[in-house]
Amino acid sequence: MRKLPLLTLLVLGCASSLPASAQTVLRVSNWLPPTHLITTEILQPWARNVEKETEGRVKVQIIPALGKPEAHFDLVRKGVADVAMSVDAYTADRFKLPDAAKLPFLSDDATSTTVAYWRIHQKHFAKHGEFDGVKLLTLWTHGPGYLHTSTKPVRALGDASGLKIRASGGMGQKIAVALGVSPVFAPASQAYEMLSNGVVDGVLFNNQSIPAFKIDKILKYALVVPGGLYRDTHYVIMNQKKYDSLSAEDRAAIDRVSGETFAWLAGRAWDAGEQSASKVMRDSGYEFISPSPEFAKQLADRLNPLEQEWIERVRPMGIDGKAVLVELRAEIEKVRAENAKK
Numbered sequence: 001m002r003k004l005p006l007l008t009l010l011v012l013g014c015a016s017s018l019p020a021s022a023q024t025v026l027r028v029s030n031w032l033p034p035t036h037l038i039t040t041e042i043l044q045p046w047a048r049n050v051e052k053e054t055e056g057r058v059k060v061q062i063i064p065a066l067g068k069p070e071a072h073f074d075l076v077r078k079g080v081a082d083v084a085m086s087v088d089a090y091t092a093d094r095f096k097l098p099d100a101a102k103l104p105f106l107s108d109d110a111t112s113t114t115v116a117y118w119r120i121h122q123k124h125f126a127k128h129g130e131f132d133g134v135k136l137l138t139l140w141t142h143g144p145g146y147l148h149t150s151t152k153p154v155r156a157l158g159d160a161s162g163l164k165i166r167a168s169g170g171m172g173q174k175i176a177v178a179l180g181v182s183p184v185f186a187p188a189s190q191a192y193e194m195l196s197n198g199v200v201d202g203v204l205f206n207n208q209s210i211p212a213f214k215i216d217k218i219l220k221y222a223l224v225v226p227g228g229l230y231r232d233t234h235y236v237i238m239n240q241k242k243y244d245s246l247s248a249e250d251r252a253a254i255d256r257v258s259g260e261t262f263a264w265l266a267g268r269a270w271d272a273g274e275q276s277a278s279k280v281m282r283d284s285g286y287e288f289i290s291p292s293p294e295f296a297k298q299l300a301d302r303l304n305p306l307e308q309e310w311i312e313r314v315r316p317m318g319i320d321g322k323a324v325l326v327e328l329r330a331e332i333e334k335v336r337a338e339n340a341k342k
Contacts, residue, residue, distance in 0.1 A: 024058045024246060026050070026238070029072060029081035031065035031189060036212050038085060038234075041269035042140075046236075049257035054250045069187040076237050077133045085236045090187060092170030096317070097125040098233040099310050100328055101141050102171040104303040105227035107332050110206075110274065111267030111339050113231060114140040116331035118263040124324050128317055134237040137254075138262035142206045143274040144228025147179065149202035150195065153221040153289055157298050166191055166203040168232050171306070175230045176204060178302045191215055204230060208273040211280050222281075224288045225299060236262070268339075 028047070032038050039062065047060030060083070067075050070090035075081045088095040089102070101117040118139050126136075147154055147165065154160050160180045167176040167183040176183035184200050188209060194200045195218045202219065203209075206228075210216045223229075236258075243251060282288070291299060311321030 023056065024250070026058060026060045026082040026242065028060060028062045028083040028085075029064075029066040029075060030062050030085070031067075031069045031072070031187075032085075033189075033212075037208060037269060037273040041273065042266045043085065043236075045265060045269075046257065046262055050254055053253040053257050058246065058250050058254070069189060073134070073237065076239050079239045079241060081239070082242045083137070083236065083238045085234060087168060087187070087232050087234050089168035089170045089172055089232055092173075095130050095170070096313055097121070097128060097130055097319075098139075099171045099313075100321070100325060101233050102230050103307055103310065103325075104175065104229050105225070105300070106144075106231065106329070107227060107336075108144055109267075109336070110141055110143040110231075110270035111264070112332045112336040114267030114270070115260060115263050115335040115338075116328055117141055117233065118260050119331055119335075120324065120328050122259075124319065124327075128319075131235070131237065133240065135240050135243040137236040137238055137258040138260075138266065139233060139235050140263055140266035140270070141231040141233050143208060143231070143270050144225075145204055145206045145230045145232070146225065147181075147202060147223040147229060148205055148210060148219045149221045149223075150219050152201065153287065154223045155289055155292075156295055157302075163201045164199070166194055166200045166205075168204070172204055172230055172232065174306055174309075175303065178306065179229075179299075180302075188213060192218075195219070206231065206270075206274065207281060208270065208277040210286075211277050212273075216281055216284055216286065219286070221287050221289060224290055225296070229299075229303070234266075 028043060030039060030043065043062055047062065050058055050060050066081050069086055072081070072084040072086040073091060073094065076084045088098045100120070101113055107113045121139055149163065152159060152163065157180060163181045164184055165176050165181040166186050167173050169185050173183045173185065184194070186194055191203050191213050192215050195215055210219060307325065314321045
């Protein structure tokens with residue numbers, strides 16, 4: 001070989017010791033519309049926080065879905081996607097513990113339930129391994145969910161009889177049955193198609209999702225129950241091997257902008273979105289129906305047994321469900337007070 005100058009050899013030697021790229025790209029599989037609040041106000045701000053906190057060493061790229069919404073836990077676990085968000089109710093057989101945060105009448109906002117749910121999960125649920133196999137980045141709940149209908153307002157319990165209502169799995173299905181409607185399972189992203197084709201007469205949804213999924217022109221009525229009829233719980237997860245492959249510095253940076261910090265971000269985004277959506281709905285003539293005292297009591301009688309059912313369901317796991325729910329409600333009030341001060 002022709003001899004190379006000493007300086008050239010030194011440069012080549014140094015270059016060969018450097019990684020091929022100084023930047024790690026995390027691909028987030030996202031099954032929601034690019035304009036949805038979760039995309040624009042939760043995932044994208046978190047992505048920017050990751051890039052800022054890692055000083056650009058880790059870049060987050062949000063890409064179109066690599067599979068169905070309900071497939072995203074396994075897509076991340078297997079490394080098909082690096083990061084994803086989904087709703088645990090879509091695979092209700094995998095999760096029992098999150099149902100605590102879905103129970104009726106918990107709260108009129110998302111921030112208090114979201115942060116309280118994260119804290120209760122960390123203290124009581126994490127050790128039971130429902131998220132084993134992935135790195136859990138955060139959890140959140142959307143705002144209080146109500147019964148939304150298209151042609152028939154629900155002003156009394158009998159009005160709900162015979163209605164076909166889109167509901168998420170698990171607790172959502174149980175709440176629908178308790179209300180006397182016929183639940184039809186589907187991810188939120190299928191709501192427009194199902195309503196347009198007459199497959200369902202309404203949905204169990206939070207207000208923000210009504211204009212977000214462009215169904216505010218189809219639906220006309222909402223049964224608004226204090227504390228909500230339910231709320232879905234969401235998770236954001238990362239492939240464990242991908243997380244472990246990062247430097248200790250970058251793992252610590254991601255942890256700083258995830259967990260409870262991420263939960264606060266998500267909860268506040270939902271609350272802002274709920275306010276905006278409710279105004280859009282009112283301006284379009286949407287009718288919000290408050291239950292009469294008699295109807296409210298009937299709803300409580302139908303729905304309150306779900307709490308005891310959850311307590312019994314988690315007892316074999318060694319969880320004192322009654323004590324956990326007392327603590328969850330106390331934590332919701334605590335977070336609400338904290339949020340008021342910020």
